[in-house]
Amino acid sequence: MRTKAIQFLxxxxxxVFSNTNIQAQKNAKEPLMIAEQGSFAVGGTVLKSPxxxxxxxxxxxxxxxxxxxxxxFYQIPVKARKYPLxxxxxxxxxSKTWETTPDGREGFQNxxxxxxxxxxxxxxxxxxxxxRSTVASTIEPTPDEQNWFNVFRVGMWPKYYEGVQFAKDSAxxxxxxxxxxxxxxxIDIKVNVxxxxxxFKKIGAGVLVxxxxxxxxxxxxxxxxxxxxxxxxxxxxxxxxxxEGELPKPIASSxxxxxxxxxxxxxxxxxxxxxxxxxxxxxxxxxxxxNSGADGWRAxxxxxxxxRDAVNKYGGDVTVVHLPEIGLKGNTHFPFSDLNNIQxxxxxxxxxxxxxxx
Amino acid sequence: MRTKAIQFLxxxxxxVFSNTNIQAQKNAKEPLMIAEQGSFAVGGTVLKSPxxxxxxxxxxxxxxxxxxxxxxFYQIPVKARKYPLxxxxxxxxxSKTWETTPDGREGFQNxxxxxxxxxxxxxxxxxxxxxRSTVASTIEPTPDEQNWFNVFRVGMWPKYYEGVQFAKDSAxxxxxxxxxxxxxxxIDIKVNVxxxxxxFKKIGAGVLVxxxxxxxxxxxxxxxxxxxxxxxxxxxxxxxxxxEGELPKPIASSxxxxxxxxxxxxxxxxxxxxxxxxxxxxxxxxxxxxNSGADGWRAxxxxxxxxRDAVNKYGGDVTVVHLPEIGLKGNTHFPFSDLNNIQxxxxxxxxxxxxxxx
Numbered sequence: 001m002r003t004k005a006i007q008f009l010x011x012x013x014x015x016v017f018s019n020t021n022i023q024a025q026k027n028a029k030e031p032l033m034i035a036e037q038g039s040f041a042v043g044g045t046v047l048k049s050p051x052x053x054x055x056x057x058x059x060x061x062x063x064x065x066x067x068x069x070x071x072x073f074y075q076i077p078v079k080a081r082k083y084p085l086x087x088x089x090x091x092x093x094x095s096k097t098w099e100t101t102p103d104g105r106e107g108f109q110n111x112x113x114x115x116x117x118x119x120x121x122x123x124x125x126x127x128x129x130x131x132r133s134t135v136a137s138t139i140e141p142t143p144d145e146q147n148w149f150n151v152f153r154v155g156m157w158p159k160y161y162e163g164v165q166f167a168k169d170s171a172x173x174x175x176x177x178x179x180x181x182x183x184x185x186x187i188d189i190k191v192n193v194x195x196x197x198x199x200f201k202k203i204g205a206g207v208l209v210x211x212x213x214x215x216x217x218x219x220x221x222x223x224x225x226x227x228x229x230x231x232x233x234x235x236x237x238x239x240x241x242x243x244e245g246e247l248p249k250p251i252a253s254s255x256x257x258x259x260x261x262x263x264x265x266x267x268x269x270x271x272x273x274x275x276x277x278x279x280x281x282x283x284x285x286x287x288x289x290x291n292s293g294a295d296g297w298r299a300x301x302x303x304x305x306x307x308r309d310a311v312n313k314y315g316g317d318v319t320v321v322h323l324p325e326i327g328l329k330g331n332t333h334f335p336f337s338d339l340n341n342i343q344x345x346x347x348x349x350x351x352x353x354x355x356x357x358x
Numbered sequence: 359m360r361t362k363a364i365q366f367l368x369x370x371x372x373x374v375f376s377n378t379n380i381q382a383q384k385n386a387k388e389p390l391m392i393a394e395q396g397s398f399a400v401g402g403t404v405l406k407s408p409x410x411x412x413x414x415x416x417x418x419x420x421x422x423x424x425x426x427x428x429x430x431f432y433q434i435p436v437k438a439r440k441y442p443l444x445x446x447x448x449x450x451x452x453s454k455t456w457e458t459t460p461d462g463r464e465g466f467q468n469x470x471x472x473x474x475x476x477x478x479x480x481x482x483x484x485x486x487x488x489x490r491s492t493v494a495s496t497i498e499p500t501p502d503e504q505n506w507f508n509v510f511r512v513g514m515w516p517k518y519y520e521g522v523q524f525a526k527d528s529a530x531x532x533x534x535x536x537x538x539x540x541x542x543x544x545i546d547i548k549v550n551v552x553x554x555x556x557x558f559k560k561i562g563a564g565v566l567v568x569x570x571x572x573x574x575x576x577x578x579x580x581x582x583x584x585x586x587x588x589x590x591x592x593x594x595x596x597x598x599x600x601x602e603g604e605l606p607k608p609i610a611s612s613x614x615x616x617x618x619x620x621x622x623x624x625x626x627x628x629x630x631x632x633x634x635x636x637x638x639x640x641x642x643x644x645x646x647x648x649n650s651g652a653d654g655w656r657a658x659x660x661x662x663x664x665x666r667d668a669v670n671k672y673g674g675d676v677t678v679v680h681l682p683e684i685g686l687k688g689n690t691h692f693p694f695s696d697l698n699n700i701q702x703x704x705x706x707x708x709x710x711x712x713x714x715x716x
Contacts, residue, residue, distance in 0.1 A: 031391045031392055031393050031436050032390075032391075032392040032395065033389045033390075033391060033392075034389055034390040034391075034392055035389050037390065037468065038457060038458035038462075038464070038468070039453075039454055039457040039458050040458060040462075040533060041532075041533055041536035041537070044536065047499060047501055048501065049501045053504045053505075053515060055504075055505070055508050055514065055515065055649065055650070055651060056612075056648065056650060058502075058504070058505040058508075060500050060501045060502070062504065063501035063502055063503055063504045063505060064501050064503045064504065064535075065499050065500065065501040065502065065503065066503065066532065066535045066536050067499055067536075069536050071454070071536075073457070078389050094487050094489075095397075095487065096397055096429070096487065099396060099397040099431070100396035100397050100398060104396075104398075106396070110395065110396070123487075128486060128487045128489065129452050129453065129454065129481075129486045129487055129539060130539070131452075131486065131489065131539035131540055131542075132499075132536065132538060132539055132540065133497070133499060133540075134499050135499065136496065136497065136498045136499060137496070137497050138494065138495070138496045138497075139491070139494065139495050139496075139497070139542055139543075140494045141405060141423050141425055141490075141491060141492050141493065141494060142418050142423065143405055143406065143407040143418045143421035143422050143423040144416075144418070144421055144423065145421055145422045145423060145424065146411040146413075146416070146420065146421045146422065147411075147413070147416040147421065150413050150416075156413065157411060157413065174399075174424065175398060175399055177422075177424045178399035178402065178424050178425075178427050178429075178490065179399070180490060181487060181488070181489035181490055182489055182490065182491075182542065184489075184497055184540065184542070185497075254414075290414060291413065292413070292414060293413060
């Protein structure tokens, strides 16, 4: 009798085990179950021309112009987790940052939808689908791709870094360079932060995921809006804010000096209320290097550590992770779309879980 | 015995019937089952600056610039139908045209995903997320919204048309106006048609869904690429192509004269190989009107009918539907996002079915 019971239990065990395996294998190809998806504009301002609108001979007179809003595309999966992820691109980029990778794999948009997070992807004001700018601009097609190849640490043009987590075929490079789009008008930090804050006002509590140039604007968004419950920042590039009177010296690099900026002590303290994690990739020189594309990141990583120490000194919870130090090698400026982006996403998932943000 | 059998069958019948009802009611709220989704750039060109790239002091010298591609976001539902729908925005617009409606309902993107069509939404070169333009441009924020309100036939600013299929709250109007984004550089018909054709080369056979300004470019795309198996065109605004020597006279309107353009007889004949349907909405004057916003559409509807007759004369299959004539009243220039857009989608579904394109 007992023997039979044991045989029976083992059988159950086998079934469960094999099912688990099948799940693991199928996972990447399972359909995305989207409970809701859509898009909207948020924030922004309205210009008005004096005079009276003449419908027969329309001029600007008496007409309005809405601009400087952010554009957001969102997807909410079934069985959604509590906090949505708001993903904010970096310099010269737009929503594509988080979508299909240059070599055609799934980016953070799909990866975190599969992990049941609502995903909101933002085009900041005057960028991509949020192109209606309240300021005039002239845009020149200026060849710049070889420089981005270096600055984004894919390699030293035309050489790829050894072991870089980036596919080396020309189709990938073509998609990579076409993932950029110009700013329509000057980049206005306040305009961008206001729009990001308006988004958090609309959707409520969530986690902000920033990249590069949006890193600094992310700190300001969290200061402005308490609905930002945590920040995951990939390679923040500038805008490290310190309390007035406590700014570190500029950090020299062959890409130029990196300066910190200041906020009031009162505002700075707000950054101690939420968990923040910062990730940097590989191929960042340890000492001053004439490779200005890479050397700028040495300065930024150094500044990020000073900033971590400053926030934590006041009781904050900031972690800086230099990926090679924990065994993830070859990451570029875009770890979330690199060849090992599943591992990069796993690190983020573990942190969100540890901070009870999932 | 027989009685019991009959009772049993009736019972089955009842169950099936009630299930069908529940399905019908739940449908709008069922999750979208997405087998695959992503984005990519397609088409475009590459500029190269002479000289040698200097990584230390980077200038344009020796660098490249990729631009004039289209950007595409696609979703393929489970149990997908044979032909994907490629949706192409109109003047001043971008992918938003097909996404969430200004009043927050589902647009054609979701509606046709629910009907199991793969949906590819395109931003044409130099627009929205495809902003990397190979030509320079200066963009001025020019107040223009009251004029668009009239031209898009929402009403005669500030009055809405009686019975217009457009929500009258200010939040809707705000989203509506923020759904526009400027062109970055001149609108280049050939550049746009080349990119659209490159998309059909990549994805294979499909159905093109155009709006307004993309209408004319849609005919040219079908002439260029045989993978366009049918066209659904909402309110095509210009670019009606006729065989050389067979152009109709320009049609006068208070918005200016509408002229046809010409293609070779050989190219024109290609338009007779696919089914094409054209829809126009309501509030288009029947005779010359001083309301130039609306009167332009009288000329375009008239030109569309001349074009239909020309294509059909050579054995084509073009249908022009003036929605009020079949009982759909109050539609604006954007029937696919109007309040009755489900009915508008039903008409499209019926046509696709009739033409064996579903």
